[in-house]
Amino acid sequence: QVQLVESGGGVVQPGRSLRLSCAVSGFTFxxxxxxxxxxxxxxxxxxVALISYNGYNQNYADSVKGRFTIxxxxxxxxxxxxxxxxxxEDTAVYFCARSIPxxxxxxxxxxxxxxxxxxVSS
Amino acid sequence: DIQMTQSPSSLSASVGDRVTITCRASQNISRTSQSISRSxxxxxxxxxxxxNLLIYAASTLQSGVPSRFSGSESGTDFTLTINNxxxxxFAVYYCQQTYxxxxxxxxxxxxxxx
Numbered sequence: 014q015v016q017l018v019e020s021g022g023g024v025v026q027p028g029r030s031l032r033l034s035c036a037v038s039g040f041t042f043x044x045x046x047x048x049x050x051x052x053x054x055x056x057x058x059x060x061v062a063l064i065s066y067n068g069y070n071q072n073y074a075d076s077v078k079g080r081f082t083i084x085x086x087x088x089x090x091x092x093x094x095x096x097x098x099x100x101x102e103d104t105a106v107y108f109c110a111r112s113i114p115x116x117x118x119x120x121x122x123x124x125x126x127x128x129x130x131x132x133v134s135s
Numbered sequence: 136d137i138q139m140t141q142s143p144s145s146l147s148a149s150v151g152d153r154v155t156i157t158c159r160a161s162q163n164i165s166r167t168s169q170s171i172s173r174s175x176x177x178x179x180x181x182x183x184x185x186x187n188l189l190i191y192a193a194s195t196l197q198s199g200v201p202s203r204f205s206g207s208e209s210g211t212d213f214t215l216t217i218n219n220x221x222x223x224x225f226a227v228y229y230c231q232q233t234y235x236x237x238x239x240x241x242x243x244x245x246x247x248x249x
Contacts, residue, residue, distance in 0.1 A: 122231070
């Protein structure tokens, strides 16, 4: 069955960096665009970034552009989010999610991981 | 950016009731081309869990989702209807547009037991 498992969350000071990973199994990873979505405490989901099936195209929310980088390794079935210059407002649960593999990188998110908590605090 | 506005923000109902949640997009996001799926989706989220896909392309029921859930659209307005509410349906519901980036979600509708 399809599984997405995030890791790498934790407590980090403002201005520091953190790298999140999402390990995927149960489907042909190289066929699917992948996304990161975050959810601050008590708030709704906020889309963060997407990467195309082959890694050639990335897109970011304005709130993270220039600070976060999404990448993928199709040989290891992983997608990562490098987060630099972290701010208090980046505190959230971060989810990776799969776009349904229909060739459209903006397809619906049909599978999600369980999330990993990132807390930015001094 | 396309803003998604849900109403109501909260709702109280009883087991067996029928409820309707509406999502309005700030731009028209319906497309009818066979090569492009429609871009409005509905998720259910329970505490401590990831959002779970209920309806995609405005009206298509995700596999495994009970048939008491349904979706419809009219121009820039989209509706999620839940018939015969069950105890497990009390949760927060979000709409989402994937028409273009940035992908955006509605602010959520909390459905509570009356």
